[in-house]
Amino acid sequence: MNHLASSPLQGSCTLVGAGPGDPELLTLKAVKAIQAATVLLVDDLVNDEIVSAYARPDARIVHVGKRGGCKSTPQSFIEKLMITAVREGEHVVRLKGGDPFIFGRGGEEVEHLREEGIECAVVNGITAGLAAVTALGVPLTHRDHAQGVVFVTGHAKTGHAATEHPTDWRALAATARDARLTLVIYMGITGAHHIQQELLHGLAADTPVLVVQHASLAHQRQLTTTLGRLANDLAQEGFGSPAVIVVGDVVRGAAAVDAELPRRLANGD
Structure with a gap:
C-alpha cells in the first residue's frame, strides 16, 4: 500500500x-x-x-x-x-x-x-569475493586463465522455490570448464562436501581452489588446495564462516603465498 x-x-x-x-x-x-x-x-x-x-x-x-x-x-x-x-x-x-x-x-x-x-x-x-582474492594478489579474471567470473551462493533460499530450482552445480562446472570461468562461492562452507562432489562431475580433481576466511581483516586466513581435497582440507584446517571459496586456474597465482600449492597441484593431491 x-x-x-x-x-x-x-x-x-x-x-x-x-x-x-x-x-x-x-x-x-x-x-x-x-x-x-x-x-x-x-x-x-x-x-x-x-x-x-x-x-x-x-x-x-x-x-x-x-x-x-x-x-x-x-x-x-x-x-x-x-x-x-x-x-x-x-x-x-x-x-x-x-x-x-x-x-x-x-x-x-x-x-x-x-x-x-x-x-x-x-x-x-x-564485495567479499573480490576482496578475498585481491588481498592475495590474485585476479578473478586473467586473459590466460579465466575469461569471466561467476558469483554464486552455496546457501540458497529455503522453502518450496529452492527445492524446485536448486543450484545445478554439475552444469555450472561444465560451463566453467568450457567457458574458462572463475567460480566464486559465497556461504559454501557448510555445504562444501556436496558442492565439491557435484563440481567434480565437470571439473578435474586438480582444479586449484582458494578459500579465504575473514577477508581483509587482521585475522584473515587462507587455504590453497585442489577441488579433490577441498572438503578434507577445510575440515582438517578448521575453516568456518564467513568465508569465500574461489575455484579456477586464477588461483595458481596464490602459490606466492602458499608454498604447499605447487606441490599439491603437481601431485594432484
Whole structure:
C-alpha cells in the first residue's frame, strides 16, 4: 500500500555496503551516508570499528544479526523497523557487510520499501569475493586463465522455490570448464562436501581452489588446495564462516603465498 498521500515522508533510507571488513575499504559515499544517519540498522558482519568511527554520537544503533548458521533477526522485522523509522522522519542507513546487492538481500528490501511508497538509495560496497582474492594478489579474471567470473551462493533460499530450482552445480562446472570461468562461492562452507562432489562431475580433481576466511581483516586466513581435497582440507584446517571459496586456474597465482600449492597441484593431491 502506498502511504504517501496520507502521510508525507520526511525521512530517508539508504542501503550502504560496508565492504568486507577493513574500514579503509569503505567508499567516501558510504562514510558520508553513515555520518548523516540518525538510525543505523547494522548487520553482524559489519566491523564494529566502522560504526564507532563514523556514526554520529546521537544516532540510534540497532544490531540486526544476519549471519549464516546463527540465529538471525527475521527479515520482516528488519523491514518493519526501516519503514517505521522513515515514517518518523529518521534518516535510516541499513548497513550491510560487503555489497547490498550481492547476496545481501538488498533487492528484497528495496522491493518491499517501494511497495510501501518509500524510495531507497543504494551505496555499493566492495564485495567479499573480490576482496578475498585481491588481498592475495590474485585476479578473478586473467586473459590466460579465466575469461569471466561467476558469483554464486552455496546457501540458497529455503522453502518450496529452492527445492524446485536448486543450484545445478554439475552444469555450472561444465560451463566453467568450457567457458574458462572463475567460480566464486559465497556461504559454501557448510555445504562444501556436496558442492565439491557435484563440481567434480565437470571439473578435474586438480582444479586449484582458494578459500579465504575473514577477508581483509587482521585475522584473515587462507587455504590453497585442489577441488579433490577441498572438503578434507577445510575440515582438517578448521575453516568456518564467513568465508569465500574461489575455484579456477586464477588461483595458481596464490602459490606466492602458499608454498604447499605447487606441490599439491603437481601431485594432484
